Amino acid sequence: MSVKLTEEMLTALPDARGHFGAFGGRFVSETLMDSLMTLEREYLRLKNDPEFQATFDKDLADYVGRPSPLYFAERLTRETGGAQIWLKREDLNHTGAHKVNNTIGQALLASFLGKKRIIAETGAGQHGVATATVCARLGLECHVFMGADDVQRQSLNVYRMKLLGAQVHAVQSGSRTLKDAMNDAMRDWVTNVEDTFYIIGTVAGPHPYPLLVRDFQSVIGRETRRQSLEKTGKLPDALVACVGGGSNAIGMFYPFLTDESVQLYGVEAGGHGIETGEHAAPLCAGRPGVLHGNRTYLMEDDDGQIASTHSVSAGLDYPGVGPEHSWLKDIGRANYVSVTDEEALEAFRMLTLVEGIMPALESAHAVAYAVKLAATMDKDQMVVINISGRGDKDIHTVAQLDGIEL
Amino acid sequence: MSRIEGVLQTLKGQGRKALIPFITAGDPHPDETVGLMHTMVDAGVDIIELGVPFSDPMADGPVIQLACERALKYGTSLRRVLAMVSEFRKTNDTTPVVLMGYLNPVEAMGYEAFADAAVKAGVDGVLTVDLPPEEADDVAPMFAKRGLDPIFLLAPTTTDERIRAIADHSSGYVYYVSFNGVTGAAKINVDEVAAKVAHIHELTALPVGVGFGIRDAETAAAVGRVSDGVIVGSVLVDTIARNQTDIDALKRALTDLLNPMREALDSLAS
Ligand SMILES: Cc1ncc(COP(=O)(O)O)c(C=O)c1O
Numbered sequence: 001m002s003v004k005l006t007e008e009m010l011t012a013l014p015d016a017r018g019h020f021g022a023f024g025g026r027f028v029s030e031t032l033m034d035s036l037m038t039l040e041r042e043y044l045r046l047k048n049d050p051e052f053q054a055t056f057d058k059d060l061a062d063y064v065g066r067p068s069p070l071y072f073a074e075r076l077t078r079e080t081g082g083a084q085i086w087l088k089r090e091d092l093n094h095t096g097a098h099k100v101n102n103t104i105g106q107a108l109l110a111s112f113l114g115k116k117r118i119i120a121e122t123g124a125g126q127h128g129v130a131t132a133t134v135c136a137r138l139g140l141e142c143h144v145f146m147g148a149d150d151v152q153r154q155s156l157n158v159y160r161m162k163l164l165g166a167q168v169h170a171v172q173s174g175s176r177t178l179k180d181a182m183n184d185a186m187r188d189w190v191t192n193v194e195d196t197f198y199i200i201g202t203v204a205g206p207h208p209y210p211l212l213v214r215d216f217q218s219v220i221g222r223e224t225r226r227q228s229l230e231k232t233g234k235l236p237d238a239l240v241a242c243v244g245g246g247s248n249a250i251g252m253f254y255p256f257l258t259d260e261s262v263q264l265y266g267v268e269a270g271g272h273g274i275e276t277g278e279h280a281a282p283l284c285a286g287r288p289g290v291l292h293g294n295r296t297y298l299m300e301d302d303d304g305q306i307a308s309t310h311s312v313s314a315g316l317d318y319p320g321v322g323p324e325h326s327w328l329k330d331i332g333r334a335n336y337v338s339v340t341d342e343e344a345l346e347a348f349r350m351l352t353l354v355e356g357i358m359p360a361l362e363s364a365h366a367v368a369y370a371v372k373l374a375a376t377m378d379k380d381q382m383v384v385i386n387i388s389g390r391g392d393k394d395i396h397t398v399a400q401l402d403g404i405e406l
Numbered sequence: 407m408s409r410i411e412g413v414l415q416t417l418k419g420q421g422r423k424a425l426i427p428f429i430t431a432g433d434p435h436p437d438e439t440v441g442l443m444h445t446m447v448d449a450g451v452d453i454i455e456l457g458v459p460f461s462d463p464m465a466d467g468p469v470i471q472l473a474c475e476r477a478l479k480y481g482t483s484l485r486r487v488l489a490m491v492s493e494f495r496k497t498n499d500t501t502p503v504v505l506m507g508y509l510n511p512v513e514a515m516g517y518e519a520f521a522d523a524a525v526k527a528g529v530d531g532v533l534t535v536d537l538p539p540e541e542a543d544d545v546a547p548m549f550a551k552r553g554l555d556p557i558f559l560l561a562p563t564t565t566d567e568r569i570r571a572i573a574d575h576s577s578g579y580v581y582y583v584s585f586n587g588v589t590g591a592a593k594i595n596v597d598e599v600a601a602k603v604a605h606i607h608e609l610t611a612l613p614v615g616v617g618f619g620i621r622d623a624e625t626a627a628a629v630g631r632v633s634d635g636v637i638v639g640s641v642l643v644d645t646i647a648r649n650q651t652d653i654d655a656l657k658r659a660l661t662d663l664l665n666p667m668r669e670a671l672d673s674l675a676s
Contacts, residue, residue, distance in 0.1 A: 029559060030568075292464070303485070
């Protein structure tokens with residue numbers, strides 16, 4: 001079932017309680033409620049404040065280096081032998097991923113709210129680096145929570161954060177990955193709620209985070225829309241983005257939601273394969289539940305305990321997903337699919353060899369699916385892949401799989 | 407009148423304060439929980455808060471996180487916790503039991519199925535930490551209709567408007583969290599608690615229980631003086647952790663912790 005979305009429907013969402021249909025909301029302990037309500041009020045005010053928006057736009061241009069190019073991957077297109085493949089180059093942003101679009105926006109919010117202490121969770125370390133970066137620039141105290149296992153597999157980013165002046169807290173509890181980092185960030189926030197701003201790295205968490213992160217990341221889709229019209233005179237036929245929490249995907253999709261002709265594909269981490277149960281694909285194989293402040297599709301057992309996840313890519317290794325994606329899935333506006341670790345690694349190598357662009361392992365999931373999709377489409381059609389980040393941080397992981405010690 | 411209201415009214419008539427222990431169900435082992443509940447009743451507690459273990463206890467410090475891990479290792483599901491309450495009720499039909507935990511296990515079981523099973527098991531109240539009243543429009547009345555008291559948290563950051571709204575959704579008692587933080591931290595400031603609880607009493611007629619940071623007879627008495635009851639959690643759970651392998655020693659240790667608290671609270675009686 002697919003619903004035709006209109007501008008009016010979209011501006012009504014999320015509703016006053018942060019719901020996207022049956023999803024979203026604000027499921028946190030009472031201590032945080034007042035802070036979230038203040039954040040919502042201030043954000044809704046600043047969203048329409050010309051000074052806030054001008055500062056945000058200027059930072060995106062001069063500090064991040066936007067707009068990021070929309071690049072025609074000619075050789076990849078030829079090799080694939082189907083639709084034209086274009087790449088939205090978020091990997092060229094300062095710090096190497098889309099994450100910085102959001103941290104610039106939230107750090108600006110923190111400044112307007114007078115909060116001097118910043119906390120963040122991170123999986124791959126990209127959001128941690130992007131947060132540490134804006135904190136360095138604004139002179140804010142920065143604490144990053146990271147699962148102890150991720151500290152191991154993303155040691156390069158850990159060191160980058162330290163160089164940027166952040167304190168990195170290795171989280172030993174639970175499965176010692178992204179969800180546990182988020183748990184500890186919430187615990188810190190509850191403890192220091194009076195002076196601390198929590199910069200959440202994706203479109204998850206309690207309202208208003210899914211809303212404001214989506215708004216900050218929507219620059220990706222707005223640029224893509226404009227660039228596509230400029231370069232080809234039409235809108236793309238399909239957009240493909242990887243989905244961890246879902247921020248790069250929603251940023252790409254949102255400005256196209258009312259364009260019925262544009263197909264949307266969110267690619268989840270299939271890990272060792274959906275059938276093995278060892279994956280991180282809640283939209284493909286989970287069911288609705290409540291975690292980290294919102295109702296959304298989750299990976300859980302029959303008793304409602306959160307399941308452990310697996311992905312070769314730390315940034316996708318999360319049992320939940322932003323609530324707006326859950327809604328888009330249920331109304332049939334976006335398609336959610338998965339690719340395995342192996343397919344993603346193959347795509348990582350292919351894009352590197354064929355285009356000289358080394359994608360993050362997260363983004364390589366989108367590449368893997370997009371190539372399969374493009375092959376089934378006509379030559380005059382157009383697919384845009386969101387290259388959410390660059391692959392430098394993953395070289396250790398890839399080398400290790402090749403049995404090479406760096 | 408619910409069992410919780412009955413107990414709290416009787417205490418009030420006697421000028422006494424409620425002693426409310428919290429332990430995590432299934433810790434150190436699911437077979438021991440009912441025995442520990444009876445031990446605590448023998449030590450003079452008035453209401454038992456039984457924690458439902460969750461994989462991601464975001465509002466808890468390390469002590470209760472580890473308790474959840476121990477309990478989950480032995481498969482302590484929500485259904486199994488309900489079975490423990492049924493077992494407890496076979497020999498005790500006076501001490502109220504409040505289930506305290508996170509929303510997702512309840513959501514996974516289904517709200518209606520849970521509410522029916524909880525009533526049948528003899529549960530008296532339900533407190534889900536990550537369910538604010540804004541999201542409880544359907545759930546709170548569903549619980550209340552069956553005689554389950556919906557219990558909500560109040561915090562130092564809760565505004566007057568919210569205190570009134572939360573009290574409207576609550577029955578039995580409200581749980582005032584004594585400081586901004588997770589369970590097990592040692593941050594309690596009794597003067598601040600006294601001021602806030604006095605203020606809450608102006609805004610609602612419901613009894614106010616105070617938890618977080620109560621570790622011994624002295625803090626119990628100090629907080630009991632300004633509230634209707636004290637909730638004692640991490641110090642008991644920590645005692646369980648330290649005596650996991652010797653259940654008799656554990657029961658003695660819990661009794662040794664709770665007895666002085668009971669005496670200190672009763673010495674306040676006018
Ligand atoms: C390069 C890159 N892409 C994607 C993601 C996944 O996050 P999201 O789904 O919020 O875009 C991450 C997260 O760390 C990332 O670093």
